[in-house]
Amino acid sequence: MSAGGPGGEAHGGVAPGKIIAFGVLGGLIGIYGAHFLSIINPAFSFIGALGAICAIVWGADAVRRVCSYGLGTGVPSIGMIALGMGVIASLFGLAVGGIAGPIVALIAASIIGLVIGLLANKVLGMNIPIMEKSMVEIGGAGALAIVGLSTTMAGTFMFDEVLALVVAPGYIAVIFIAGGMGILHPFNACLGPDEEQDRTLAVGFEKGAIAMIIAGIVSMVISTTAAIPAIMIGVFIWYISFAKFYELTKRDAYKVLGTGLLPTEEELQ
Amino acid sequence: MEPLIGMGVLALMGAAATVAGASEDLESDVGSQSNPNSQVQLAPQMMYPHRIYNKAISGEPPSNALMCAVGGTVATVLMSAYNMSPVFAIAMGALLAAIVHGTYSVTAFFGRPTSQKRFKQPVYLDILWSHTPVIMGYSYITTFCILVISYLMVAVLGHPFPLPLLAFIWGIAIGAVGSSTGDVHYGAEREFQSVEFGAGLNAANSGNIVRKGESGLRNGFDNSWFCAKFGGPVTGIAFGMVVFLSGWVTTVFDPARGDAIGWLSVIAGALLVLIMILWNRKIEVAARAAYGPYKEDEVAA
Numbered sequence: 001m002s003a004g005g006p007g008g009e010a011h012g013g014v015a016p017g018k019i020i021a022f023g024v025l026g027g028l029i030g031i032y033g034a035h036f037l038s039i040i041n042p043a044f045s046f047i048g049a050l051g052a053i054c055a056i057v058w059g060a061d062a063v064r065r066v067c068s069y070g071l072g073t074g075v076p077s078i079g080m081i082a083l084g085m086g087v088i089a090s091l092f093g094l095a096v097g098g099i100a101g102p103i104v105a106l107i108a109a110s111i112i113g114l115v116i117g118l119l120a121n122k123v124l125g126m127n128i129p130i131m132e133k134s135m136v137e138i139g140g141a142g143a144l145a146i147v148g149l150s151t152t153m154a155g156t157f158m159f160d161e162v163l164a165l166v167v168a169p170g171y172i173a174v175i176f177i178a179g180g181m182g183i184l185h186p187f188n189a190c191l192g193p194d195e196e197q198d199r200t201l202a203v204g205f206e207k208g209a210i211a212m213i214i215a216g217i218v219s220m221v222i223s224t225t226a227a228i229p230a231i232m233i234g235v236f237i238w239y240i241s242f243a244k245f246y247e248l249t250k251r252d253a254y255k256v257l258g259t260g261l262l263p264t265e266e267e268l269q
Numbered sequence: 270m271e272p273l274i275g276m277g278v279l280a281l282m283g284a285a286a287t288v289a290g291a292s293e294d295l296e297s298d299v300g301s302q303s304n305p306n307s308q309v310q311l312a313p314q315m316m317y318p319h320r321i322y323n324k325a326i327s328g329e330p331p332s333n334a335l336m337c338a339v340g341g342t343v344a345t346v347l348m349s350a351y352n353m354s355p356v357f358a359i360a361m362g363a364l365l366a367a368i369v370h371g372t373y374s375v376t377a378f379f380g381r382p383t384s385q386k387r388f389k390q391p392v393y394l395d396i397l398w399s400h401t402p403v404i405m406g407y408s409y410i411t412t413f414c415i416l417v418i419s420y421l422m423v424a425v426l427g428h429p430f431p432l433p434l435l436a437f438i439w440g441i442a443i444g445a446v447g448s449s450t451g452d453v454h455y456g457a458e459r460e461f462q463s464v465e466f467g468a469g470l471n472a473a474n475s476g477n478i479v480r481k482g483e484s485g486l487r488n489g490f491d492n493s494w495f496c497a498k499f500g501g502p503v504t505g506i507a508f509g510m511v512v513f514l515s516g517w518v519t520t521v522f523d524p525a526r527g528d529a530i531g532w533l534s535v536i537a538g539a540l541l542v543l544i545m546i547l548w549n550r551k552i553e554v555a556a557r558a559a560y561g562p563y564k565e566d567e568v569a570a
Contacts, residue, residue: 194386
């Protein structure tokens with residue numbers, strides 16, 4: 001998008017390992033929880049979207065780490081490639097994996113991510129130290145976000161149902177873009193030398209919640225019982241994370257003013 | 270289908286696309302998105318703090334694709350699950366899309382200036398409260414028109430793609446057209462109104478955008494007012510032409526009537542592209558002849 005990346009390793013905040021564990025475990029638990037509990041009652045399908053939020057936050061953090069190496073205009077592109085890898089891997093995983101579908105999807109996405117990371121660094125010569133690792137993470141996060149949101153929409157991750165209820169009616173398009181924007185937008189929105197991890201990830205939660213609300217709206221096609229919890233919990237998470245983001249904005253900004261003139265020359269010195 | 274009905278539908282789609290193109294460009298100008306936003310982002314770093322909305326959602330194609338896909342999805346759900354009328358469903362879809370777009374605008378508005386703390390760029394809340402509803406209003410118009418186009422393609426022209434997917438694709442298309450056509454008027458002309466026409470962007474001018482308006486400090490409204498005179502309408506015409514002409518070749522030369530006619534549509538499409546390349550070249554040469562040569566060239570001569 002624009003200039004202003006710090007051009008070095010991302011600093012501070014929660015360690016990458018913890019976020020990766022949060023994304024992978026949260027994503028998989030959410031997806032499997034939604035799949036099995038939806039058999040008891042469709043109202044539980046919202047858990048899949050909670051898993052997707054974990055994956056989106058993980059993806060946003062991975063984007064943050066790799067894009068801190070000065071990838072200003074590359075931030076949106078990297079979000080789109082995340083979901084590009086994710087769509088291929090998740091459809092492949094769900095088609096061949098059966099009950100292990102989400103795990104196969106995660107592994108397939110990681111492999112595609114590794115290949116793209118190697119191509120970017122070795123062939124295109126981008127020479128970003130963490131490129132391969134980050135692309136593996138971004139691909140995995142994209143795949144889990146897609147499977148998680150699909151599970152909420154369809155109430156299951158079984159391939160035939162996902163194909164009939166998510167892919168054929170075209171809802172896969174909104175999963176692709178809402179998931180992709182959830183991953184790319186947080187760092188793109190907070191890009192700048194004074195970016196902070198907690199503020200960026202608050203946007204990740206907030207955008208994940210929007211994807212959850214949309215998945216809830218789509219699940220109306222299956223049953224209103226499934227839609228209401230997903231929409232209401234989504235709105236709740238959105239509100240909490242937006243309030244947190246605004247609080248952190250007030251903490252980090254130079255000044256949050258109701259209105260005012262521009263800073264004076266003396267003030268800028 | 271009767272060719273005349275096909276042409277009528279196509280004309281309606283072209284009209285909707287023209288409106289959508291104009292509103293898309295003005296929406297990106299009010300909030301400052303895409304290419305010209307690079308300079309808005311750079312300005313505080315170069316000691317030029319400003320009161321311009323920094324709407325760095327993403328590039329225009331993804332953000333418009335999101336709007337349109339959300340609108341198309343909601344409209345489809347309302348039509349399929351609740352049998353609502355298409356007009357109502359499309360209106361509701363566009364409304365939700367505008368709200369989602371508003372939240373994305375707000376997070377970018379807060380996020381970018383806050384991350385420029387060291388350059389002392391304040392976050393002005395009055396800019397947020399005044400500009401965000403306008404951004405949402407424009408995004409409503411854009412999404413509504415794109416959904417009309419997509420719905421006509423599915424319901425009348427019998428396109429095999431589902432509505433959310435078509436809306437997504439048209440969203441990317443309108444973002445791309447808006448970015449490539451309208452941005453120049455805002456980025457090169459409005460942000461750098463203080464430099465001579467055709468001067469290009471000298472590296473020394475980076476970030477030195479015009480920050481003072483006709484009255485008071487310049488903001489996104491002033492920019493959309495300026496862009497509504499030329500950049501917005503020309504984007505509308507460009508996108509309207511894309512929608513109308515790409516549909517026109519297959520409506521006149523319908524491939525369903527035989528392979529030979531299908532190939533004629535391909536040839537007609539290629540001819541249109543060729544004519545437009547030549548036409549654009551003539552316009553560019555004429556503009557250079559009328560307003561050029563550039564200052565550097567004069568000095569060199």
